[in-house]
Amino acid sequence: MSMALENLKETRKQSITVGFLYERNRERLRMRCLNGETGFEKEIRDKNIHRPGLALAGYTELFTYDRVQVFGNTEIRYLQHLSLEERIRAFDRIFQFDVPCIIITNDNQIDDELIRIATERQVAILITPFETTKLVYFVGDFLDDQFSPQTVIHGSFIDVYGIGVVLVGRSGIGKSEVALDLVERGHRLVADDVVMITRKGEGILIGAGTDVVKHFMEIRGLGLIDIRSIFGIRSIRFQKRVEVVVELQEWSRDMEYTRTGLDHDNIAILGVEIPHVKLPIFPGKNITVIVEVIALDYLLKHYGYDAAKEFSKRLDAAIAEKSKGKRSVDYFEHDFE
Amino acid sequence: MIEREVTIRNRAGLHTRPAASLVKLAAKFKAEFFIEKDGFEINGKSIIGVMTLAAEQGSKLHLKFSGEDEEEMARAVVALFDQGFGEPMQ
Numbered sequence: 531m532s533m534a535l536e537n538l539k540e541t542r543k544q545s546i547t548v549g550f551l552y553e554r555n556r557e558r559l560r561m562r563c564l565n566g567e568t569g570f571e572k573e574i575r576d577k578n579i580h581r582p583g584l585a586l587a588g589y590t591e592l593f594t595y596d597r598v599q600v601f602g603n604t605e606i607r608y609l610q611h612l613s614l615e616e617r618i619r620a621f622d623r624i625f626q627f628d629v630p631c632i633i634i635t636n637d638n639q640i641d642d643e644l645i646r647i648a649t650e651r652q653v654a655i656l657i658t659p660f661e662t663t664k665l666v667y668f669v670g671d672f673l674d675d676q677f678s679p680q681t682v683i684h685g686s687f688i689d690v691y692g693i694g695v696v697l698v699g700r701s702g703i704g705k706s707e708v709a710l711d712l713v714e715r716g717h718r719l720v721a722d723d724v725v726m727i728t729r730k731g732e733g734i735l736i737g738a739g740t741d742v743v744k745h746f747m748e749i750r751g752l753g754l755i756d757i758r759s760i761f762g763i764r765s766i767r768f769q770k771r772v773e774v775v776v777e778l779q780e781w782s783r784d785m786e787y788t789r790t791g792l793d794h795d796n797i798a799i800l801g802v803e804i805p806h807v808k809l810p811i812f813p814g815k816n817i818t819v820i821v822e823v824i825a826l827d828y829l830l831k832h833y834g835y836d837a838a839k840e841f842s843k844r845l846d847a848a849i850a851e852k853s854k855g856k857r858s859v860d861y862f863e864h865d866f867e
Numbered sequence: 868m869i870e871r872e873v874t875i876r877n878r879a880g881l882h883t884r885p886a887a888s889l890v891k892l893a894a895k896f897k898a899e900f901f902i903e904k905d906g907f908e909i910n911g912k913s914i915i916g917v918m919t920l921a922a923e924q925g926s927k928l929h930l931k932f933s934g935e936d937e938e939e940m941a942r943a944v945v946a947l948f949d950q951g952f953g954e955p956m957q
Contacts, residue, residue, distance in 0.1 A: 539903065539907070680907075682907050701912035723913045723919075724909055742918065
């Protein structure tokens with residue numbers, strides 16, 4: 531196996547700042563900040579979200595204060611039914627803990643007094659017109675993505691008939707050339723040379739390029755080319771689920787390659803097992819078409835048809851019937867062509 | 868495997884030309900070559916990979932060499948970094 535897939539370095543963000551959370555979600559969640567940029571440098575270290583109803587009411591045992599605190603209708607309504615003094619006390623109680631930030635949903639109003647306390651404690655109060663369930667869904671998904679394990683693979687990543695295929699192999703073996711050929715045939719490039727892979731949820735790998743490189747590619751002898759400018763928008767994608775790894779290798783007499791496809795070889799990336807096809811290359815072999823077929827074969831398997839197993843079943847039946855080597859058509863129906 | 872720490876010394880950082888001289892030098896050797904920065908690792912023989920690092924003056928890179936000629940490769944590559952790719956340092 532090439533070093534490209536051995537000991538992949540796994541990284542995971544330890545924290546993001548409140549300012550980063552705000553910047554990245556401001557537009558789509560129509561978020562505003564009620565106290566300037568106070569507390570924007572505070573760090574969020576937990577991907578979960580907390581609704582501090584019980585803490586406001588006085589029960590602060592097991593208060594997961596280090597999470598993003600969301601004030602929904604319940605919290606706001608509870609605060610409103612208190613007198614101003616009690617409200618301030620309830621608020622102060624939360625600020626005894628080092629909370630990263632507060633998000634208020636449904637554009638609910640809170641007292642200027644409470645905003646002042648938050649500013650004193652250097653905690654940002656963000657507000658959104660979204661309802662709590664939607665906000666929790668979006669921010670939860672955002673945080674989940676931010677804190678997901680990531681790795682970088684040296685290879686080309688292409689969407690072939692809707693299947694995410696990563697081509698790997700030693701430097702200079704021709705990954706980019708195969709990717710270019712695939713793009714020429716109407717498939718879509720996600721990234722070349724540097725593929726950032728993120729584990730989403732359990733068992734899903736999503737790959738993307740990097741913001742510097744986007745859809746540039748290096749072709750030896752030609753230099754850098756921009757796939758998007760040359761082939762247009764239909765030739766690229768920004769992200770894609772990773773489904774198959776195809777490893778290009780110089781053909782070697784000592785290596786054993788699968789001949790039936792009955793035994794599937796898998797590879798683990800960030801702990802997720804995906805099919806791994808080792809493809810020996812030699813002159814005259816059309817790698818592009820084989821990669822297309824790998825994608826189509828994966829689709830067939832996905833929909834329940836395994837060619838190798840079907841063939842094997844037919845052979846078993848033929849052996850049982852002792853009908854060896856018969857022609858597939860008994861009689862050619864007056865067809866003399 | 869050999870590991871080395873290097874610092875980008877030239878003023879303009881690891882921009883296109885130094886990146887090209889780095890991968891050209893790396894391509895002369897058989898050993899595999901990886902560069903790590905900010906927790907991410909890229910293939911040092913890939914121009915796109917090296918440019919992805921967007922390494923500015925003063926940034927530290929962790930280099931890994933693995934293969935039969937790793938010793939010579941590490942020496943040559945580290946020398947290239949130490950010379951600031953032959954570019955102005957200030």
